[in-house]
C-alpha cells in the first residue's frame with residue numbers, strides 16, 4: 200500500500216564519508232537538500248564536506264555529525280544533536296555498515312560488532328529521531344540492506360554470535376534484522392513516515408573490494424536507487440533491489456518476529472518498547 204510522496208528538504212545520511220553514502224549525499228546536495236553527513240570522526244566528516252563542496256555543493260547546506268557506531272553512547276549523543284539542531288528531518292538513510300572481520304569482534308557495549316554497527320546503532324538512532332521524523336510530514340527512512348539477508352537467520356537467543364561466528368552469517372543476520380525493522384517502522388510510523396529497505400546492487404566500494412574480485416557497478420547506480428525510494432511511490436515497509444520491489448526473506452512478513460525484534464532491540468539499547 201502506498202502513502203503520499205514528498206520531496207526531501209533535510210536529509211541525514213549515515214556513513215557519508217565514502218562509498219555509497221558519500222554518493223547519496225552528493226546526489227541529495229545536487230537536488231538542493233540540506234544534508235547532514237554522518238562520519239565516524241570529525242576529520243572524515245570534514246573531508247567528505249570539502250569533497251562535496253569541491254564538486255559544487257553549497258557549504259551552508261551541509262552539516263557534519265560524528266559517532267562511532269561501535270559505541271551506542273556516541274550514537275545517542277549524535278541523535279540528540281541532530282534533533283536539537285534540526286527541527287525537521289525529511290529523510291534518514293541508514294547506510295553505515297561493516298562487513299564483519301574474519302574473527303568475532305566485540306564492541307564497548309559488549310555486542311558483536313556487525314550486529315551493533317549494521318543494526319542496533321541504526322535502530323537506536325531511528326528511535327531517538329522518531330519524534331523529529333514523525334513531526335515532519337511525508338518523512339522517509341531508507342535502510343540500506345543487502346540481498347545477502349535472504350540467507351540470514353535471526354539467532355534469537357544469540358544475536359551476538361557468541362556460540363558460532365562467521366562474517367557472512369553475522370552480516371546476513373544484521374541485514375535481515377534491518378529489514379524486519381523496516382517493517383516495524385512501517386507498522387508504527389503512521390501515515391506520514393514511510394520506510395523501505397534496499398539492496399543497492401554489487402557496487403565498486405571498499406566493502407566489496409575486501410571480499411570479492413568482482414568489479415562492482417558504479418556507486419552512482421546504487422545512490423540513484425536510494426534517491427528513487429526517497430521520492431517515488433513505494434510500498435511502505437517494502438524490500439527493493441535497486442528500484443524494483445523484490446521478495447525478501449519470508450521472516451520479514453512474519454508480524455510476530457517483527458514485533459519480537461523491536462522489543463528485543465529496545466531492551467538491548469535501553470529504551471521502552
Ligand SMILES: NC(=O)c1ccc[n+]([C@@H]2O[C@H](COP(=O)([O-])OP(=O)(O)OC[C@H]3O[C@@H](n4cnc5c(N)ncnc54)[C@H](OP(=O)(O)O)[C@@H]3O)[C@@H](O)[C@H]2O)c1
Pocket residue numbers: 213214215216217218219220238239240243266267268269293294295296297316343344345346398399400401402403404405406407415
Ligand atoms: N558495496 C556493495 O556492493 C554493497 C552491496 C550490498 C549492500 N551494501 C550496503 O551498502 C551500504 C554502504 O556500503 P559501501 O559499499 O558504501 O561500504 P563502505 O565504502 O565500506 O562504507 C561503509 C560506511 O559505513 C561506515 N562505518 C563503518 N563502520 C562504522 C562505525 N563503526 N561507525 C560509524 N560508521 C561506520 C564507514 O565509515 P569509515 O569510513 O569510518 O569506515 C563508511 O562510511 C552498507 O550498508 C552496505 O552493507 C553494499
